[in-house]
Amino acid sequence: MRTQKCHGRVIGALVGCTALVLAVTGTASASARPGPRAGLDRQVLPARDGWAAYGTGTTGGAAAGSAHVYTVTTWDQFKAALTDGGTAPRIIRVKGTIDADGPSCASFAVPGYDFAAYLKTYDPAVWGRGKNLDGESADSPEGLRRASEANQDAFVKALVPADTTIVGIGKDAGFKGASLQIKGVDNVIVRNLSFESPLDCFPQWDPTDTADGNWNSEYDSVDIYGGTHVWMDHNTFTDGAHPDSTLPHYYGRIYEQHDGEMDIVKASDYVTASWNVFENHDKTILVGNSDSASTVAVDRGHLKVTFHHNLFSNLVERAPRVRFGQADSYNNHFVAKDGYGYSYGIGTESQLVAEHDAFTLPDGVQAGTILKKWNESSLTADDNYVNGSPTDLIAVHNAQVPGEILRSGAGWTPALRTAVDPARAVPGIVDHGAGAGHLR
Template identity: 30%
Template structure:
């Protein structure tokens, strides 16, 4: 049954009090974070694996792609580049099922309000190899993708795999992909997915692809999801295996079958999110082994189930500082700031 107003208010008061004791994150009533951050935050900001934060193509040439050929050339080059996308670029299917590799040290950023990638998706990572169980020296890393509408892919819109690290996916619009919107898997690490709008899409965010992939994933898959607008995106918002810590905060969920699913002993911290008309906001009893969820200061409105809680999780503040908005502000702040045309 939906949570009653009185019960929700009581739970919220308890959650806020617990949050004040349990975290060093700052809650600023009435304050919104900058809508156009200039540097990566969350796990993408952490100094690790020989990479101090995520800077993308900073220091490299700035180029503008207006054609498919230009775009595919630029994103595959070995040197740092800031690749500006102007207008609509169609990504061919060809022999790659529409997935096109992005090399390390790239910023891919749309110009204006109408930059689009259609028909295909971006692959960030080396070819799949189950025998590789630790980060290789040539793992793809240090990539920023911002201010793009990605739609109509024949596979994933963005796929991150094979120990890729330090990836920032920010202020984009994702829709109508045949598989995932942003899938992160196979040992990838130190990723932030922020201020994006997901809509007209089914399987949105997969984190950890398979129940049998612990050898690559345990101790990795550290991802921050914040200030995203899950605008009727049906499921996997995200669906997590093995990762810890996974930080899900200040996201706005509207009309979804489920929000977060944590399985295979994954550890997820959910805080300051707003759920409206979501059947299952957070689940640990899903498929495979049980996961873990710590939840605080979330608001549930017209939801059929409470967030399922289990166990303890390494706190994200162990890795980075962050600022929380009040959950009650999220339905105003997030739709106003998420997606393209706002940076």
């Protein structure tokens, strides 16, 4: 098979590297036509732009041949484009908002599933709070919930292959209710897209999660699970029409139907998240998802992630919460509003460098809450501004939260950065440039 190099990546059986659009019809077989925005589609991560530039860098689908460049407008077309062409590099242009929610929650429910029966069976006054529901049989209310959840899982998740670029066309491109799975693959670019968080139709009740129990949900908008060399750029993540304030309560707890906006877990490595907006959400970003012994064996030495020029607005927590990894976070703007918990979570063996960031806090929210200590780990937090004033985040945390003393010094110095903006200028720069719709 003849090979040809395009943008530094070797690909097979290509006639050339000119960008053409294949308008997917669900079978990925329509004729090709000249496509718009070819320059944007084939852009690669700049040199030294965060951890995703490490080693081979991140080029996504820049080497795609004309037969593997697609324009999609529906969820079926998008999924077809992800599987068409085997392992060949691909570019997928998303046009408009693609609805991945499915017809309705009822359409995913298996015969016999009854939420009223579920609530009656597992009411803490009946079931108690000493055991979880994991051992429940397939024909129990919990078993029927699991089966219904599996139907939704198969519909809303989409596996992204290696050497792929997914890019929005125009200012209104994105997904509603989708969960992109960048799982065990290398070299993926996702840009210029809006993500409205999936709404889990079948959250699970866990009586043992805290003293009061909790409803736990599935589906991150983007799940990077063992993925490497991933560039997430100029995207917007939000709960859209279904913020937590609209969700009901059962057993005295919020019926939580959202999970994370973007999680980076299970030995993922070399990820750059730049110029994104994360807003109106609770559990926003995890870098490393567990402290368990089995997770330590997998994650230790991995989870190298860069966050820069992102806007984190009206979030509760995890922006991000970090375990194990060397996370470099600079030139981000954090805007706290009602319900704010913390921004940076300091977890097991984390080595977070948080520098040149700006924080806008409302009256009544102390700067000491910006950092949250979950486990004994040190961090570097230099040249940060809070409400326009230079602030030592570690010192103010230790003074205001004396039971959670943090140590300074992450033990490493980031080397993969492009231009670093002055922290005091970050709000103006980031607020006007971050998020979907800003790329041309």
